[in-house]
Amino acid sequence: MHNFTDMPCLYRGRFAPSPSGPLHFGSLVTAVGSYLEAKSRCGEWLVRIEDLDTPRVVAGAADEILRTLEVFGLHWDGAVVYQSQRHDAYRDALERLQRAGWLYPCVCSRKQIALSALTGCDGPVYAGVCRQRPLAMAGPHASLRVRTPDRIMEYGDRVQGPVRLNLEREIGDFxxxxxxxIYAYQLAVVVDDAWQGVTHVVRGADLLYSTARQIYLQQLLGYDTPDYLHLPLVLDAQGKKLSKQTRAEPVVLGNPLPSLVAALRFLGQDxxxxxxxxxVEAFWQWALANWNPDRIPEAGHAGARDPDEESMLRSLIQDN
Structure with missing residues (x-):
């Protein structure tokens, strides 16, 4: 398998779905936004299947996602990368961090963590119960955590604006x-983005604070940090993020245009x-010629859309 970083590119983006079910409208919004950002800049758009979490992988879902992207005119560059085939790269990165003394074994149960955890910007913060445990004490039932320092991290997002947080107090050892x-998402995504030479990451706003974890790992491993843009989340009637876990309906393959138009409008485009x-070809010609990322709404406003517009979006997806 070739090394993507051997091929210089001013803009290289990616779409990285997990094969835990078919592509739904929320994932389509991310695919459309990341594709338009890449192609409007004459860049490359890669597809990576994040299938590391094997208990959640649904048989045939990866092929179905790829087929959906093709039907919707979302044609990727290069070969599709599967994280399940990249274990050696993740192990090498983990060993580098081990040798540098950044890791420690954690034997806390989920119940213990829930009882002792503090609350940070992105949910529970591990209280560091096992932080002084030597790495030599890592057993078969221990996870490996990375130490986070008591320092402020600042980074910018092209839609959400500046983010400022304390790594240890608001994120914690992860x-x-x-x-x-199973290698964690945070490690795998950092290793893969660096290996593929990803220069820009466009994804959902639910990962805004995961960016802090990933920038921290990039710094520890000596990787470049991409430019980030976090898109607004598509919410259901209860105000929850559309996801495969909440049984979001898959997009309709028979007529992709209503869903494509709805995704474009959700992203603030006229x-x-x-x-x-x-x-589909004419849709993409118009979308690329008229794409304006400055019109993308912030994630915090995604659930407070105009009722008439929300009804129109829903009817476009469901009735066509």
Whole structure:
């Protein structure tokens, strides 16, 4: 498998779905936004299947996601990368961090963590119960956590604006390898983005604070930090993020235009009604010519859309 970083590119973005079910409208919004950001800058758009969490992988879901992207005209550059084939790279990165003394074994149960955890910007913060445990005491039932320093991290997001937080107090020491031996998302995504030479990351706003974890790992491993843009989340009627876990309906393959137009409008773009009668190629021609990332709304406003607009978006997806 070739090294993507051997191929210089001014803009290299990526879409990285997990194969835990078919592509739903929330994932489509991310795919459309990341694709338009890449292609409007004459860049590359890669696809990576994040299938590390094997208990959550649904058989055939990866192929179904790829087929959906093709039907919707979302054509990727290069070969699709599967994280399940990259274990050696994650192990090498983990060993580098081990040798540098950044890791320690954690044997706390979920119940213990829930009882002792503090609350940070992104949910529970591990209280560091096992922080003084030597790495030599790591057993078969221990996860590996990375130490976070008591210092402020600042980074910018092109839609959400500046973020400022204390790594230790608001994020805490986080897991890089689970007790069951599965490498954590935070480690894998950092290693893969660096290996693929990703220069820009466009994804959902639910990962805004994961960016702090990933920038920290990039610094420890000596990797470049990409530019970040976090898109607004698509919420259901109860105000929860659309996801495969909440059984979000898959996008309809028979007629992709209503969903594509709805995704474009959700991202703040003035897609005309005439696009509903166009073909997929004509849709992308218009979308690329008129893409304006400055019109993307912030995630905090995603659940407070105008009721008439929300009804229109829903009807575009469901009734066509």
């Amino acid at each position: 897991v890089l390898c689970r007790a069951d031996g 897609a005309p009604e005439s696009l509903l009668q166009a073909d």
